[in-house]
Amino acid sequence: MSPLDSSLLDGVPLAIRPLATESLWGQQPSCFHFSGEKPHLEAYFDAYFKYYAKQCNLIACHHNGEYSSVETHGDIMTIAQLLRKSLPRAEVRKRMSDFLKSANNTQPGEHENSINLVARLMLMVRIGKVPHEGSKGRYLNWEEGDLREFVYNCFAPPVTRRHDRIKLEKSFNALNLQRIGGIKIWWTENLADHLRMVDDDKGIFIFHHASFLEHQLHNSMYPPRFIEETLRTLKLLFPRYNPATKKWYEKAAAKSACGLDKRLIWIGNLNAEERQVDNFSYWHDRLVILKEVYDEARPSTLSQFWHDRRNGPQWYTFWVALWVLVLTILAIFLAVVQCIEGGMQVYIAMRP
Structure with a gap:
């Protein structure tokens, strides 16, 4: 049995990584320089596949899979290939019935949730609202058309703010x-x-x-x-x-x-x-x-x-003034101590 045929309920086996990266994104040239410890591309995706597992648990495995129509990793990869062909969402939903084993028993919305899941895995963009998802972030609502066109429209560069006085200094991190x-x-x-x-x-x-x-x-x-x-x-x-x-x-x-x-x-x-x-x-x-x-x-x-050195003269002025204040307080404290010590000496000397 292929690793892609394993159930989503069983987790994400390491063996699917090379197959998943190619199915989700196609053959992409990588800029990685491999070390001796991690000679394979898929080893660099530890963080991504934690996200992959989290999304599968959130959507496909919720209530033992009742929220989604996909059952295996292979189902996800097949839908991903359809989405990469720039097919309209309605056409993708229609073709899913041809290869999903559970297609005849699906409830309204299960195919929609499955499409949203695969889109999330392909793009790392929160597409589709999941009622039981707890997050501070927003989600994007894709209902029709093809996925590529939707993404292009969402990330169109909206340059509307002036930046005449904006400078991104080296310290801006x-x-x-x-x-x-x-x-x-x-x-x-x-x-x-x-x-x-x-x-x-x-x-x-x-x-x-x-x-x-x-x-x-x-x-x-x-x-x-x-x-x-x-x-x-x-x-x-x-x-x-x-x-x-x-x-x-x-x-x-x-x-x-x-x-x-x-x-x-x-x-x-x-x-x-x-x-x-x-x-x-x-x-x-x-x-x-x-x-x-x-x-x-x-x-x-x-x-x-201490760390705010965006205004050099102001920074030096503040800390010089602070040190002067500290030294002044210290001098006053020492003077008070000396006065007390002198008073005690006079008192002891005058005692019978």
Whole structure:
């Protein structure tokens, strides 16, 4: 029996990885440089297949499979091939009845849930609402037409915000967003939520699956250069040659329960020319909003004051003034101690 014939209820066997990556995305040239420890491409998708298993459990295995019409990994791969052919959703739904074993016993909506599941696995975009899914993120509602056209429309570059005074400095990274700007990072597996601010601009979603993105550079299901630009936003926020950011992310990955992609901190960094806002189209507006919130943030704790060196003269002035204040208080304290000590000596000397 082929690994793809195994039931979704039995989990995700390691053997399906090479078959799944090709079925879901086609033969994609990869930019990975393989080490001796992980000589196969599929070994780099640990984070992705945790997502794969999570989505299958959420939709296909919910209530022992009663929520979806797919039963095996092979069913998922077959539907993925139909979706890659740019067939209308209605046509895909019609053809599913020809190969799904449970097609005759399906309830209304089961095929729809199955299509949404496969679309999620192909694109890492939360497509279709799942009532029992608990998440802060949003979902995209795809009801008709082909999947490629839907994705192109969803990620069309909406450059509407001015950026005359916006500069993406070298210090503008994910670590400083948190420790200087006080912006909480919410790690997301939904590409549509990437760089979207939440909680009254106190939090931001960041898509962390860098290994997945690196393998999608030539995937025609996404708009031209969309994946490449998304990778550049990650290089901007997680520069490879920043030891502090690297150490912070590795600690976050070790503590995270959602399985952060360890590849994220190794994908590279941007030079001054590449950091220009004009170079971003798809993520332009979200980057501008994020930078505006970051620039407007003012430190409120000593830790934030210490790390916030966006205004050099102001930083030095603050810390010089603080040290002068500390030394003044210390001098006053020592003077008081000396006065008390002198008074005690006089008192002892005058005692009979």
